[in-house]
Amino acid sequence: MRVLALLVALASSLSLASEPTLSAFASLPADPPPAEIVRGLHYWISNENELHLFHDAVKDKGGVYVGVGSDQNYLLGAWARAEVLVLMDFDQSIVDLHRVYRVLFRAAETPADFLRLWRLESRPEVRRLLQEGYADPKERASALRAYGTARWAVDRRLKRVVEQMGKASLPSFVVDADEYAHIRRLFLEDKVFMVRGDLTAKRTVSAVGRAVAQAGMKVGVLYLSNAEQYFPYDKWYRSNIRELPMDEHSVVVRTSGQRGISHVKGTYYHYNTQSGSSFISWLGDAKTRNVRTMLHYAPAAGTVYGLSRLDTGPEEAREAAKQRLLAKQAVKKLKKVRGPSRPRREAVP
Template sequence: MGLGLLIVVGALVVNASPSDPLDLAAQRIATLPADPPGTNNDTHYLVSNERRLDLFFDRLPVTRGGVLIGVGAEQLLILAGWTRPDLVVALDFDPVIVDLHRVHAALLRHAEDPDAFVALWADEGRAAEVLAADGALARVTAVHRLAARVVSTRLVELHERPWRGKTPRAGPKTFLTDLGQYDIVRSLAKSGRLVAIQGDLTGDVTLPALAAALRDHDLLVRTLYLSNAEQYFMYGDGYRRNLLALPMDDRTVILRTLPGRPRDFEYLSQRGPHFQGWLQRPRVRSVYAIRGLAKGAHLVGETAHRLGPPPK
């Protein structure tokens, strides 16, 4: 998975009102300068392998609205349906994933319900027509061709049996099983408030510009979804600076995953100020120091944990 985030507006801004502060913010974010693309050995994480996102459901912000920032693929659409943000910012250092989110946004705008969205992803010809009508660049249409099979398979899975080890109707509903949630996600796409941009969590360009844009428009990060990105790097000066600059309050929730045994991930939640407190300690060099483990212990997959503030 990439080290980036996504914003869902991208090059496809729809019906943006210049007088609406949220639209102004979305337009500015969609045109932020980009960090250089990361090295991914030609591997693109087109779908998530986190199969128990339902373990986050009880840890989500109580307050709706604000900004959802996150890395990953379809996870952001699930989280958007649950958290009802005013703006979704998806960022990734892989330009293919940035364009994948632009495909999601375009198809959402044209599909009136979950069944139509799933069907449109699977229909290469019809999807190409929709993307062309939406003004998508050729490279965005090419990403749909690249991703159609694997994304369609994943969407069908989410539609029919979203949570591994549970019956189809067990656990929280998602934007693919609840029309109300789907309407929320679709509305974000139609209003240009589902924005995708290229950036690196540890970079020097995009995240500082994003933090400045959010502060200038008086927007708070309500949910920050990091997936398992932090397992791939130590906490350097750039990452600390970038995450400390993001505007958060006591109701901000950080969501992250770390690989666990025998499979899948641990699902970790934390209050935003608590995470920023850890980042202010130079000796804390990685997410594993925040997670904490007794000697000889290991991470256990498909479990949920709340992480607290740094010790006094």
């Protein structure tokens, strides 16, 4: 019996030792609030309606998921089977909304019950859950305020996600039990961390990088939405991203609504995926001043217009783009020499 007890204790200690140390995530410092937010609007929900294009790139990446924005992180994080979620936004109101999500994920056992809690008739129940879920008066008040303002938009958005992922024949956390259970388990195990963070500021992102390294983990997915179109690749942004432990297996997913870049038909955005090592390489290139400069060299991915994939560094990508241009010019020159093609006449018997 004594030997059995020792074996059980040893197995338990080995199990605890294998668990990553997440204490640094619990104390991530917040960046100062911005002087103003984009267009003075709170982006309570995503308007990226082609997120299914990211599914294959993020699937089963694991590791730490780092993302900005709101609901899209739960869809992507579940596909990635992330082990830790770090949800950040420079708008404190979006961080407050994630606190609402936290309470509802913990309270609802199924996707159907989760969707029910966002409906109008569930307001009294949700308000009670939020009041019970936060002992700190400021956190409680901010969560209630975010819920009161954003509830109708989130309800509408989640219904749209159900429809969109159904059309794409992909599982989603708002329908599929396994997808939902994965995100819910992360909340129940306190492996979801919410913080006001600015990608170009000095505190949060670098602290996330140190926390990931301390846990002995890698960033599996870095989701940037369309944030990069609003700032240049300055020294702080370059430094912040370099501090995130990423490699060739990590993936960066982003959108861009900028002109001069192909957009998926009927949408506001170009959709891009990129390996972590590729992104780090581009950030070391002085000529790469912003995301648009880089995306010009991202080759199309598959047959979807407006979707690109970039896995190489700047030198290789620029050379490949040069060769594509030369090949295109050669085809045009050949057509010019041959002249316009004419229909062949059938012989008259």
